[in-house]
Amino acid sequence: MSTTGKQLFTTLESNGTLTVEIEEVTFPDPTGNQVLVKMEAAPINPSDLAILTGAADLENAEYSPGKYVANMPEPFNTGSKARHGQKLPAGNEGAGTVVATGDSDYAKSLMGQRVACVPGNAFSQYAIADAAMCLPLGDHSAEDGASSFVNPMTALGFVENARMDGAKAIVHTAGASNLGQMLVKICQEDGFELVNIVRKAEHVELLKGLGAKHVVNSSDDDFMAQLRDAIDATDAFYGFDPIGGGQAVDNVFKAMEQVAVSKMTEYSRYGSNQQKRMFIYGRLDFGPTILTPSYGFGWTLSGWLLFPFLQSAGMETVMRMRQRVLENLTTTFASSYKKRVNLEEMLTKDAVTDYRAMKTGEKYLVTPWS
Numbered sequence: 001m002s003t004t005g006k007q008l009f010t011t012l013e014s015n016g017t018l019t020v021e022i023e024e025v026t027f028p029d030p031t032g033n034q035v036l037v038k039m040e041a042a043p044i045n046p047s048d049l050a051i052l053t054g055a056a057d058l059e060n061a062e063y064s065p066g067k068y069v070a071n072m073p074e075p076f077n078t079g080s081k082a083r084h085g086q087k088l089p090a091g092n093e094g095a096g097t098v099v100a101t102g103d104s105d106y107a108k109s110l111m112g113q114r115v116a117c118v119p120g121n122a123f124s125q126y127a128i129a130d131a132a133m134c135l136p137l138g139d140h141s142a143e144d145g146a147s148s149f150v151n152p153m154t155a156l157g158f159v160e161n162a163r164m165d166g167a168k169a170i171v172h173t174a175g176a177s178n179l180g181q182m183l184v185k186i187c188q189e190d191g192f193e194l195v196n197i198v199r200k201a202e203h204v205e206l207l208k209g210l211g212a213k214h215v216v217n218s219s220d221d222d223f224m225a226q227l228r229d230a231i232d233a234t235d236a237f238y239g240f241d242p243i244g245g246g247q248a249v250d251n252v253f254k255a256m257e258q259v260a261v262s263k264m265t266e267y268s269r270y271g272s273n274q275q276k277r278m279f280i281y282g283r284l285d286f287g288p289t290i291l292t293p294s295y296g297f298g299w300t301l302s303g304w305l306l307f308p309f310l311q312s313a314g315m316e317t318v319m320r321m322r323q324r325v326l327e328n329l330t331t332t333f334a335s336s337y338k339k340r341v342n343l344e345e346m347l348t349k350d351a352v353t354d355y356r357a358m359k360t361g362e363k364y365l366v367t368p369w370s
Helices: 046-052 105-109 150-164 178-190 201-209 223-234 248-262 306-313 315-327 349-356
Strands: 003-012 017-027 034-043 057-064 067-071 087-089 094-101 114-117 126-130 169-172 193-198 214-217 238-241 244-246 276-280 285-289 299-303 339-341 364-366
Touching: 003 046, 003 126, 017 126, 034 114, 057 349, 094 126, 114 126, 150 169, 150 178, 150 306, 150 315, 169 178, 178 193, 178 201, 193 201, 193 223, 201 214, 214 223, 223 248, 238 248, 248 276, 248 299, 306 315, 339 349, 349 364
Parallel strands: 169 193, 169 238, 193 214, 238 276, 244 285, 276 299, 339 364
Antiparallel strands: 003 017, 003 087, 017 067, 034 094, 034 126, 034 364, 057 067, 094 114
16 A cells, blocks of 8 residues: 655756755555654754755745755766756654564564664655664654664764774864764763864863863864873874864874874984874865875875765674664763754755754754644
C-alpha cells in the first residue's frame, strides 16, 4: 500500500538557480531490510546546508509558501556542477515511528517502534531507512533522538580516530558548538586531553562550566599565547576544524610548531620533527583555506567525513559507538534547539537566513507534522 506525504527537495540548475520546495510525493513500500518511518523530528545540521542553501544569495531570494528560489554565485555554482539539474532530498538524520517494514526479520522487529535514523531525506513526513542504521529509542522521545547520529558519532569518531593514530590530545576549533560540548564530555569520560578554541567570553564560561580545562578565546589579544600554553600543557598536535576557510588551521599549526620548536635542543632550518595533523570536517567559512610557510614540513592537513570513517572503523566499532550514544542520549549527547518549525516554516526568509548563519546554540528542529 503506497503512502503519500510532503517532502523537501533542492535543485540547482546550471545557470545558478537554486530552488528549494515542498512537494507531495508517494513513498514506496519498504523491501528487504528497509523500514518506512513516519518522521517526527529532524535537526538542521551544518552538513545539511551544503545542498539546502550552500552559498546562495538568500537575502534577495524569492520566497513563496513552501518554496524559495535563490541565485548561487560563482565560483560555488560551477563547483557544484555534478548536482546541476538533479532534484535532491535533504535532511541527513531524524527520528520517528516505524509504520511499515520490509520482509527481513530485523526490519519486522522494528515495526511500531520509535527509532532514530539516517535516511538522507529526513525533511519529509515519511522516509525509507535502512533498518541496520536505525537506533531503537525505547522510552526516549523523537526530539531526544533526532540528533543522535551526526554530532554524537562525529564527536566519538574524533576520539576514535585520534586513538587509532596514537594521539592522546585533541585541538578543536569550534569548542562551544553542540558537537564541541559533546566532545568536552567524551574527552573527560575517556581521559583525553582537549584544547577548545572559542570566539566569545561567554563561550569560555560555558565550557568551563562543563568542566573543560583548556579553553582559549580567539577574540582575545593574547589568543596565540593562550593557544601555545594549552598545546604545551597537553601535547595536542592533532586537531579538527569545521571552519575550513580563513586561517583557523594556520593558527593552530603555527602554535603547534612554536611549542615544538621551543623544546628542540638543536636548530634546524626545516623546523621541528614534530608531526602535526589537522582535519577539516566542515565549511562554515566558504573562503579559501589559508596556510603560511611558518611551521616547517612536519604537518598534514586532510579532510574528515563521518561516513567514510565509520566504513573504515568497522561494524563492531560502529555498534559500540551507537550503544554509547543510546545510553547517554539525554546527558553526554543531549542537543538543544532554538526553534521548532514545520516543513513550510523552514523555507520562510526569516528561518532560512537565521539557520544558515549557523550561530552557536541556535540549531533548528524540523517537526514535519506540526
